[in-house]
Amino acid sequence: MEKVIDENKQGETLVLEQKNTNTKKLFIESYGCAMNFSDSEIVASILNEQGYNTTQVLEEADLVLVNTCSIRDKAEQTIRKRLEKYNAVKRDVNPKMKVGVLGCMAERLKEQFLEQEKIVDLVVGPDAYKDLPNLLSEVEDGRDAINVILSKEETYGDISPVRLNSNGVTAFVSITRGCDNMCTFCVVPFTRGRERSREPQSILQEIQDLWDRGFKEVCLLGQNVDSYLWYGGGLKKDFDKASEMQKATSVEFAQLLEMCAIQFPKMRFRFSTSNPQDMHEEVLHVIAKYHNVCNYIHLPVQSGSTRILKEMNRQHTREEYMALVDKIKTIIPDCTISQDLIAGFPTETEEDHKETLSLMEYVQYDFGYMFSYSERPGTLAARKMEDDVPEEVKKRRLQEIVDLQQKISETRTKRFVGQIVEVLIEKESKKSKDEWSGKNSENVVTVFPKENFKVGEFVLVKIKDCTGATLKGEAVGYSELMN
Numbered sequence: 001m002e003k004v005i006d007e008n009k010q011g012e013t014l015v016l017e018q019k020n021t022n023t024k025k026l027f028i029e030s031y032g033c034a035m036n037f038s039d040s041e042i043v044a045s046i047l048n049e050q051g052y053n054t055t056q057v058l059e060e061a062d063l064v065l066v067n068t069c070s071i072r073d074k075a076e077q078t079i080r081k082r083l084e085k086y087n088a089v090k091r092d093v094n095p096k097m098k099v100g101v102l103g104c105m106a107e108r109l110k111e112q113f114l115e116q117e118k119i120v121d122l123v124v125g126p127d128a129y130k131d132l133p134n135l136l137s138e139v140e141d142g143r144d145a146i147n148v149i150l151s152k153e154e155t156y157g158d159i160s161p162v163r164l165n166s167n168g169v170t171a172f173v174s175i176t177r178g179c180d181n182m183c184t185f186c187v188v189p190f191t192r193g194r195e196r197s198r199e200p201q202s203i204l205q206e207i208q209d210l211w212d213r214g215f216k217e218v219c220l221l222g223q224n225v226d227s228y229l230w231y232g233g234g235l236k237k238d239f240d241k242a243s244e245m246q247k248a249t250s251v252e253f254a255q256l257l258e259m260c261a262i263q264f265p266k267m268r269f270r271f272s273t274s275n276p277q278d279m280h281e282e283v284l285h286v287i288a289k290y291h292n293v294c295n296y297i298h299l300p301v302q303s304g305s306t307r308i309l310k311e312m313n314r315q316h317t318r319e320e321y322m323a324l325v326d327k328i329k330t331i332i333p334d335c336t337i338s339q340d341l342i343a344g345f346p347t348e349t350e351e352d353h354k355e356t357l358s359l360m361e362y363v364q365y366d367f368g369y370m371f372s373y374s375e376r377p378g379t380l381a382a383r384k385m386e387d388d389v390p391e392e393v394k395k396r397r398l399q400e401i402v403d404l405q406q407k408i409s410e411t412r413t414k415r416f417v418g419q420i421v422e423v424l425i426e427k428e429s430k431k432s433k434d435e436w437s438g439k440n441s442e443n444v445v446t447v448f449p450k451e452n453f454k455v456g457e458f459v460l461v462k463i464k465d466c467t468g469a470t471l472k473g474e475a476v477g478y479s480e481l482m483n
Contacts, residue, residue, distance in 0.1 A: 032069025176222030304359030344394030
């Protein structure tokens with residue numbers, strides 16, 4: 001599983017519409033990937049029905065929850081510091097406050113948090129959010145509460161998430177949970193369980209609700225969206241046991257994506273995250289066929305060396321990945337491709353590193369998410385491999401990867417200068433109150449003068465200039481999605 005972590009959103013506090021009849025206050029922070037932020041919306045929806053309104057004032061909260069990530073050591077250290085802060089407020093300001101940990105760290109460090117360190121009142125794993133009312137009752141009665149049982153069925157398809165009041169324009173819709181890919185560096189299969197898909201009609205109903213409320217873009221979300229497979233419920237690995245009728249009426253990701261594009265022709269669709277071994281050509285043809293499916297694929301590779309990919313238990317080689325990229329560029333010539341890369345994985349040699357750099361040159365990624373390897377407790381790599389690449393070597397290799405990506409990104413961004421691109425206006429530009437900011441279909445941030453345009457509108461923008469990661473232009477009219 002790959003996790004795209006938006007550093008600008010780390011620690012974001014969820015704020016929702018207030019319900020007048022609710023008397024308790026919930027403070028909830030999220031860290032990690034988009035799936036965690038999506039899960040926080042589900043948690044808030046459940047607790048909204050239990051009498052909790054959200055607050056951004058930590059000191060007034062009756063319940064403080066942090067939705068956690070275990071993908072990197074830095075994320076875990078950040079969350080530990082936040083837990084120290086919560087407990088200081090609890091000790092000095094608000095003794096009645098209850099503190100809980102949600103998500104991936106909850107599953108991994110349950111005993112440590114509750115019994116050894118005694119820094120939380122409840123621990124709730126990613127599949128146990130519906131049990132929150134019962135767990136809170138336990139806490140109210142003076143007992144610690146824990147539920148980190150991983151489910152084979154839970155998809156939260158019957159819960160309508162309460163959305164962040166961020167822009168009212170874009171939203172995530174979860175379509176799968178869990179992961180079957182046992183990449184040796186990753187904790188997700190152990191913290192989120194086996195892969196299962198959500199019923200298609202519940203997905204379409206959630207998108208309909210978003211459309212009715214004025215949202216204009218949806219990102220279909222999963223640990224690995226390309227392996228989406230609905231055949232009446234159950235784990236993906238059990239599909240071979242399904243009946244002939246279930247197999248005949250099953251829905252794969254390309255079909256789901258096409259259903260979304262057809263049913264909501266004036267809405268724009270993205271998806272994340274893709275796994276190279278599971279991306280089928282049919283998905284590429286759907287992207288090429290429908291204007292409202294964005295020309296953007298996040299395609300994590302992790303390393304350019306086939307030997308290292310094997311050590312990582314990635315189910316593809318360098319050559320297979322390159323062949324997939326060739327196919328993407330043939331079917332969708334203007335497609336943006338982004339990457340995840342890890343520098344300094346155990347046993348990585350200088351030659352392996354050079355193969356990563358040469359792969360980057362070959363693919364010409366538009367942007368990426370790049371990290372040096374950090375050993376995650378509980379992973380196969382931590383149990384079976386020595387973290388043998390010196391820290392200074394990791395840092396140097398990572399810097400070379402980052403420098404090369406910046407160089408390629410600048411070239412790739414410049415290709416839009418002189419073109420007219422379709423932009424969904426999301427918000428006011430950070431740098432100027434006179435400009436709008438949004439993304440084009442290829443996922444590049446674009447800014448332009450406001451004029452009479454409004455948030456939520458699809459606008460055609462003539463690109464005049466760019467920085468390494470941002471396009472600058474002038475609006476020339478509305479796109480066909482506005483007709």
